Amino acid sequence: xxxxxxxxxxxxxxxxxxxxxxxxxxxxxxxxxxxxxxxxxxxxxxxxxxxxxxxxxxxxxxxxxxxxxxxxxxxxxxxxxxxxxxxxxxxxxxxxxxxxxxxxxxxxxxxx
Amino acid sequence: xxxxxxxxxxxxxxxxxxxxxxxxxxxxxxxxxxxxxxxxxxxxxxxxxxxxxxxxxxxxxxxxxxxxxxxxxxxxxxxxxxxxxxxxxxxxxxxxxxxxxxxxxxxxxxxxx
Numbered sequence: 001x002x003x004x005x006x007x008x009x010x011x012x013x014x015x016x017x018x019x020x021x022x023x024x025x026x027x028x029x030x031x032x033x034x035x036x037x038x039x040x041x042x043x044x045x046x047x048x049x050x051x052x053x054x055x056x057x058x059x060x061x062x063x064x065x066x067x068x069x070x071x072x073x074x075x076x077x078x079x080x081x082x083x084x085x086x087x088x089x090x091x092x093x094x095x096x097x098x099x100x101x102x103x104x105x106x107x108x109x110x111x112x
Numbered sequence: 113x114x115x116x117x118x119x120x121x122x123x124x125x126x127x128x129x130x131x132x133x134x135x136x137x138x139x140x141x142x143x144x145x146x147x148x149x150x151x152x153x154x155x156x157x158x159x160x161x162x163x164x165x166x167x168x169x170x171x172x173x174x175x176x177x178x179x180x181x182x183x184x185x186x187x188x189x190x191x192x193x194x195x196x197x198x199x200x201x202x203x204x205x206x207x208x209x210x211x212x213x214x215x216x217x218x219x220x221x222x223x224x225x
Contacts (some may be wrong), residue, residue, distance in 0.1 A: 008152060009193075032212075032213075034213045036213075036216075041219070041221075042218050043204075043217050044155075044202070044216045049212065049213055079224065089152075090154070091212065092209070100213070102154055102155045104152065104154035105154060
């Protein structure tokens with residue numbers, strides 16, 4: 001079992017929909033959770049960062065961590081065509097040092 | 113503030129040729145990383161460095177070499193290019209450990225024919 005699992009999609013939604021992206025993980029030591037957005041032919045950019053459990057909101061984006069279920073989510077409200085991208089989850093433990101564990105990414109398409 | 117800069121953006125190599133992918137960062141980050149990204153396979157760590165003069169292998173180091181003579185620069189060397197090295201290569205950096213995430217460059221798209 002890979003440490004971080006993420007459904008690759010593709011996920012296609014109409015503009016204005018609420019999008020839910022998810023990752024599961026197996027390592028209970030993970031405490032830092034991130035979401036990266038990657039546009040086609042670009043490098044990943046850090047979108048959301050969460051420490052431990054709970055929710056974090058930034059504009060239309062909400063990151064949610066449920067450590068008891070080893071499950072993290074990214075919600076996008078009022079989705080826009082400009083949100084079309086691949087979303088990668090990533091996580092690390094306090095003693096991970098350099099290691100950031102990535103999911104494979106979910107491809108999202110928001111259609112006008 | 114440029115962040116992480118990678119050159120070239122695109123390159124086509126013939127089998128057996130060699131090349132160096134350049135990466136430089138201006139954020140005074142200690143940690144630097146090289147990843148390759150293949151369709152459907154996610155990001156795989158090739159090499160990383162925790163500071164000038166210190167490098168170590170990641171998950172898929174075979175066929176590559178790195179050096180870190182300065183804090184800013186972390187070049188990736190491909191010797192004897194093979195078609196299996198066709199990929200998109202990303203350089204990334206972080207201040208210390210991974211807990212605050214990485215800053216990525218825009219990538220180098222390499223094709224070996």
